[in-house]
Amino acid sequence: MSEIFINKARACAVTGHRIIKNLDTEKLKLLFYSLIEKGYDTFLIGMALGFDKLCFEILREIRNEKNIKLIACIPCLNQDLKFTLSQKNDYKKMLEDADENYYVSKLYTPSCMQKRNEFMVDNSSILVAYLRQNKGGTFNTVKYAEKKNQYIINI
Numbered sequence: 326m327s328e329i330f331i332n333k334a335r336a337c338a339v340t341g342h343r344i345i346k347n348l349d350t351e352k353l354k355l356l357f358y359s360l361i362e363k364g365y366d367t368f369l370i371g372m373a374l375g376f377d378k379l380c381f382e383i384l385r386e387i388r389n390e391k392n393i394k395l396i397a398c399i400p401c402l403n404q405d406l407k408f409t410l411s412q413k414n415d416y417k418k419m420l421e422d423a424d425e426n427y428y429v430s431k432l433y434t435p436s437c438m439q440k441r442n443e444f445m446v447d448n449s450s451i452l453v454a455y456l457r458q459n460k461g462g463t464f465n466t467v468k469y470a471e472k473k474n475q476y477i478i479n480i
Contacts, residue, residue, distance in 0.1 A: 329396065331367055331448045331449075332367065333448055333449060333450055334450050335364055335365055335366050335367055336365065336367040336368070336369060336449040336450060336451075337360055337365045337368050337369070337450075337451045337453060338368075338369040338370075338446060338449040338452050338453070339368065339371070339376065339377060339380040339453045340376070340445070340452060340453075340462075340463050340466040340467065341376025341380070341454060341455030341456070341463055342376055342455055342456075342457060342458065343373060343375035343376070345375050345379065345455065346457070348379075348455060348480070352480065353379070353380070353383060353453075354387070356478065356480060357380075357383060357384060357387055357453075358387065360451070360453075361391050361393060365393075365451065366392065366393050366394060367396060367449075368395050368396065369396050369449055370384070370395060370396065370397060370398060370423075371399075372397050372398065372399050372419065372420075373404075374408070374412060376463075378419070380453070381419050381423075385419075394424040394425070395422070395423050395424050396423065396424060396425045396427055397419065397420055397426045398427050398441050398445050399420075399427065399441070400429050400433070400437040401428070401429065401430045401432055401433045402430075403432075403433060404433075405417075429441045429444060438462055439462070439465060442465065442466040442469065443469055446466065446469050446470045446473055446475060447473070449475070450476065451475065451477075452470045452475055452476070452477045453478050453480060454467050454470075454477055454478065454479045454480070455480055456479050467479070
């Protein structure tokens with residue numbers, strides 16, 4: 326739906342579950358700093374609840390001191406349709422704070438989430454994942470990245 330230029334060699338995508346358990350956020354933050362030191366300056370975020378939101382918040386904080394770009398990769402215009410009011414407010418603020426917003430589709434379709442995930446993998450050279458279940462969107466994204474021989478860090 327929208328066009329965007331991304332230097333794949335310097336781009337990192339994130340994927341993870343909505344429910345986060347036993348995740349060391351300080352370790353995640355240090356991982357992002359390490360990736361930035363290695364030259365990654367663009368971060369593709371799927372804008373879902375849970376891990377995506379956490380990564381966005383950490384990277385937004387890091388952006389205050391490092392020259393990085395946050396790209397919101399949005400499956401459809403009404404991604405937040407079933408969010409609570411508080412979640413909708415957080416989501417709106419994230420969209421405003423993103424450096425760029427990339428929309429996969431105007432309308433929700435059964436495949437728009439997977440197309441968003443494939444876009445993120447196809448336009449990055451590394452995937453940071455929070456994968457704890459062998460099912461669902463995160464699992465499918467990691468499998469797709471493996472098929473593409475992408476480097477994956479499961480935190």
